[in-house]
Amino acid sequence: MSELLLRAGKLDAADELAHLRERFVLDPAPGQDGDEAGVYLDGNSLGALPANVADRVADVVRRQWGELRIRSWEESGWWTAPERIGDRIAPLVGAAPGQIVVGDSTSVNVFKALVAAVRMAGDGRDELLVDATTFPTDGYIAESAARLTGRTLRAVTPAEVPDALSDRTAAVLLNHVDYRTGRLHDLPALTAAVHARGALAVWDLCHSAGALPVDLDEHGVDLAVGCTYKYLNGGPGSPAYLYVREEWQDRFDSPLPGWNSHAEPFGMSPSYTPAPGALRGRVGTPDILSLLALEAALDVWDGVSVAAVRAKSLALTDFFLECVAAYTEPGRVECVTPERHEERGSQIALRCPDAGEVMKRLIARGVVGDFRHPDVLRFGFTPLYVGFRDVERAARVLRDELA
Amino acid sequence: MSELLLRAGKLDAADELAHLRERFVLDPAPGQDGDEAGVYLDGNSLGALPANVADRVADVVRRQWGELRIRSWEESGWWTAPERIGDRIAPLVGAAPGQIVVGDSTSVNVFKALVAAVRMAGDGRDELLVDATTFPTDGYIAESAARLTGRTLRAVTPAEVPDALSDRTAAVLLNHVDYRTGRLHDLPALTAAVHARGALAVWDLCHSAGALPVDLDEHGVDLAVGCTYKYLNGGPGSPAYLYVREEWQDRFDSPLPGWNSHAEPFGMSPSYTPAPGALRGRVGTPDILSLLALEAALDVWDGVSVAAVRAKSLALTDFFLECVAAYTEPGRVECVTPERHEERGSQIALRCPDAGEVMKRLIARGVVGDFRHPDVLRFGFTPLYVGFRDVERAARVLRDELA
Numbered sequence: 001m002s003e004l005l006l007r008a009g010k011l012d013a014a015d016e017l018a019h020l021r022e023r024f025v026l027d028p029a030p031g032q033d034g035d036e037a038g039v040y041l042d043g044n045s046l047g048a049l050p051a052n053v054a055d056r057v058a059d060v061v062r063r064q065w066g067e068l069r070i071r072s073w074e075e076s077g078w079w080t081a082p083e084r085i086g087d088r089i090a091p092l093v094g095a096a097p098g099q100i101v102v103g104d105s106t107s108v109n110v111f112k113a114l115v116a117a118v119r120m121a122g123d124g125r126d127e128l129l130v131d132a133t134t135f136p137t138d139g140y141i142a143e144s145a146a147r148l149t150g151r152t153l154r155a156v157t158p159a160e161v162p163d164a165l166s167d168r169t170a171a172v173l174l175n176h177v178d179y180r181t182g183r184l185h186d187l188p189a190l191t192a193a194v195h196a197r198g199a200l201a202v203w204d205l206c207h208s209a210g211a212l213p214v215d216l217d218e219h220g221v222d223l224a225v226g227c228t229y230k231y232l233n234g235g236p237g238s239p240a241y242l243y244v245r246e247e248w249q250d251r252f253d254s255p256l257p258g259w260n261s262h263a264e265p266f267g268m269s270p271s272y273t274p275a276p277g278a279l280r281g282r283v284g285t286p287d288i289l290s291l292l293a294l295e296a297a298l299d300v301w302d303g304v305s306v307a308a309v310r311a312k313s314l315a316l317t318d319f320f321l322e323c324v325a326a327y328t329e330p331g332r333v334e335c336v337t338p339e340r341h342e343e344r345g346s347q348i349a350l351r352c353p354d355a356g357e358v359m360k361r362l363i364a365r366g367v368v369g370d371f372r373h374p375d376v377l378r379f380g381f382t383p384l385y386v387g388f389r390d391v392e393r394a395a396r397v398l399r400d401e402l403a
Numbered sequence: 404m405s406e407l408l409l410r411a412g413k414l415d416a417a418d419e420l421a422h423l424r425e426r427f428v429l430d431p432a433p434g435q436d437g438d439e440a441g442v443y444l445d446g447n448s449l450g451a452l453p454a455n456v457a458d459r460v461a462d463v464v465r466r467q468w469g470e471l472r473i474r475s476w477e478e479s480g481w482w483t484a485p486e487r488i489g490d491r492i493a494p495l496v497g498a499a500p501g502q503i504v505v506g507d508s509t510s511v512n513v514f515k516a517l518v519a520a521v522r523m524a525g526d527g528r529d530e531l532l533v534d535a536t537t538f539p540t541d542g543y544i545a546e547s548a549a550r551l552t553g554r555t556l557r558a559v560t561p562a563e564v565p566d567a568l569s570d571r572t573a574a575v576l577l578n579h580v581d582y583r584t585g586r587l588h589d590l591p592a593l594t595a596a597v598h599a600r601g602a603l604a605v606w607d608l609c610h611s612a613g614a615l616p617v618d619l620d621e622h623g624v625d626l627a628v629g630c631t632y633k634y635l636n637g638g639p640g641s642p643a644y645l646y647v648r649e650e651w652q653d654r655f656d657s658p659l660p661g662w663n664s665h666a667e668p669f670g671m672s673p674s675y676t677p678a679p680g681a682l683r684g685r686v687g688t689p690d691i692l693s694l695l696a697l698e699a700a701l702d703v704w705d706g707v708s709v710a711a712v713r714a715k716s717l718a719l720t721d722f723f724l725e726c727v728a729a730y731t732e733p734g735r736v737e738c739v740t741p742e743r744h745e746e747r748g749s750q751i752a753l754r755c756p757d758a759g760e761v762m763k764r765l766i767a768r769g770v771v772g773d774f775r776h777p778d779v780l781r782f783g784f785t786p787l788y789v790g791f792r793d794v795e796r797a798a799r800v801l802r803d804e805l806a
Contacts, residue, residue: 042472046468048469048472049465049468049472054461057692061456061696062452062457065452065638066451067428069449069451069452070449071771073449073639104511107661107663108507108511108661111659136662136675141659141660143660148518235464236468237690238690239690240687255514256514257543258510258540259538259539259540260510262539268776269539272542283510283511284508284509285632285640287640287641287642287693288639289460289638289640289693289696290693293692363474368473368474
């Protein structure tokens with residue numbers, strides 16, 4: 001047995017979060033000999049199924065919808081689900097209650113956030129900055145928000161943001177963790193730089209929430225959005241969320257003022273009066289099946305500290321890099337994820353020219369990561385359910401398939 | 404036994420759609436003596452649960468998500484669900500395939516449709532008309548669309564539309580059936596009037612699709628939106644849909660150009676190139692649990708003609724009006740739903756000063772309709788699962804509770 005496999009076993013034995021794996025539906029973990037088990041390293045794309053979700057969803061469908069029907073809007077708490085579930089997400093991103101609503105897709109929430117940010121920044125500020133390395137949808141939506149509000153959109157890398165800021169800047173949309181490279185950006189410093197020039201900082205937390213501390217309140221983030229189907233394990237295409245910092249809520253002027261954000265939604269008034277608080281981020285009728293599946297999925301966080309998750313995440317990615325370095329011919333892959341902990345999210349991206357083919361073979365052998373065009377192998381490490389023997393096995397299978 | 408109850412039994416016996424009730428999870432129908440059964444007349448707010456949905460959803464959760472995980476985006480057809488399910492809805496609204504995508508809420512789709520309509524109408528047209536009696540969210544969203552595109556919004560009743568149209572009109576947003584009164588508006592004539600002045604007709608089908616023929620293609624409707632949780636029984640807050648007439652698709656310029664509407668979504672290009680066809684109406688990652696619950700729910704339409712549904716709908720509402728007239732003291736309630744078939748949707752709205760209290764008592768006795776502020780009792784008749792004895796019983800309980 002290799003030294004790395006031995007060490008993996010010891011690390012798993014000492015892992016205080018190891019028992020959380022039981023809260024998910026997964027293949028059995030690799031045994032002491034690292035035998036042929038499936039290894040799921042794609043939780044940064046679609047989180048695994050929490051074990052309690054199926055029964056909860058069955059209850060929502062059969063009893064809440066099937067028996068109570070329309071009464072469930074009140075009796076089963078459907079109507080208040082967006083803000084109630086927002087408050088469940090809040091501690092995971094360092095937010096006090098009352099600042100997050102869940103609903104719509106990330107793209108739609110980026111749109112709400114950017115248009116509202118431009119409006120709150122005021123007429124004198126005519127430029128939006130967007131992360132040039134962002135997940136594409138953020139850039140497309142930012143372009144649309146700029147077009148509809150008569151602002152100019154400028155794409156800059158996060159490193160260029162401080163120099164790009166000016167008195168013209170209305171808002172800056174940044175990703176906390178880059179979807180491709182796994183680079184973690186410096187949210188406190190960048191937010192402070194944006195504020196120093198009087199602009200608003202809007203953060204996309206898709207690739208960070210649930211994997212590392214975000215601390216939105218502490219760092220003064222103005223608005224944030226994120227999906228819930230990656231490290232929050234809410235299910236395929238589960239609803240996204242919108243954070244509106246308490247100080248901004250009274251001025252949050254949504255471009256999507258649906259009836260659910262009205263101060264009196266059942267007053268059926270022809271004129272719009274926005275609700276107080278983060279409810280202004282709601283739009284139409286909330287999507288109950290998906291919302292309540294997400295609510296159940298969030299139960300896996302009971303008693304779990306984000307700090308412990310972050311510590312394990314870094315240990316997992318460190319160990320993966322060590323295994324890859326030990327197992328793989330030098331130069332065969334290039335790691336594009338930063339080595340420094342303070343610049344690393346919870347994924348490792350390796351570049352090689354045949355990445356598409358290599359990933360297909362890995363998946364065929366049960367090691368599931370994903371491929372990002374044109375040459376990136378992407379491996380996500382969800383600390384709630386990935387162990388060190390998973391990591392060793394993934395690196396060993398990778399060695400085989402790169403050979 | 405009353406003459407009306409006898410007749411109800413005969414009407415049920417002759418009802419060719421009566422067997423469809425078995426496709427739903429419902430309380431037993433009233434017996435020959437019209438005994439104490441629940442009567443669900445709120446399918447115009449939340450459709451009843453189709454019997455096959457729970458098992459389908461369980462499979463989506465346990466197998467597609469829980470076992471196949473990320474592979475399901477291809478293997479379980481998740482990625483193409485919005486357009487595939489759109490094509491399932493298409494025949495119910497008289498649309499050829501390839502013109503409907505499912506996703507997002509009705510409010511969000513109204514926004515996409517109106518901004519796109521304004522852009523397609525061209526710069527010379529600076530006014531939007533909106534149905535002044537519309538469900539409020541449509542008006543709020545229309546106001547936002549007008550504000551963001553620099554147009555003026557004008558609210559007029561559907562009857563006033565022909566005179567309000569001018570060369571300044573970019574688009575008109577109308578409801579096919581009024582949510583409060585149940586009045587059916589003349590879609591062919593109004594669409595023709597809008598076209599005669601060179602504007603675009605945008606229809607909200609929330610209260611008509613699944614209850615009566617819509618014939619979008621035949622009448623040249625430009626854009627349409629609708630929810631799927633009323634007469635389409637998709638479940639609480641299930642995703643809405645957007646119809647983009649084939650001739651407009653190349654010019655459909657969405658204000659929400661998310662990555663799912665990109666010509667090459669996995670190319671991850673920083674610049675946006677819209678997909679061909681109705682796919683342009685997609686935005687972010689589709690909400691799979693809710694979408695696939697809806698897909699299962701649409702199975703209840705197998706072999707069902709919308710014309711037969713409409714015929715039964717009118718028979719049900721006629722019979723309800725007859726029973727209410729026979730059972731209720733004259734003047735106690737005022738019917739605000741038109742008598743004429745061509746002006747009636749699939750609901751009956753009765754006005755009385757104590758409507759809120761009366762509806763509470765009806766619901767306590769198992770007759771479930773809903774109350775609309777300030778004085779409307781609303782009863783929806785879903786022909787797929789409501790029978791004539793249901794109708795007679797509802798009218799009889801109403802008589803008791805009005806007395």
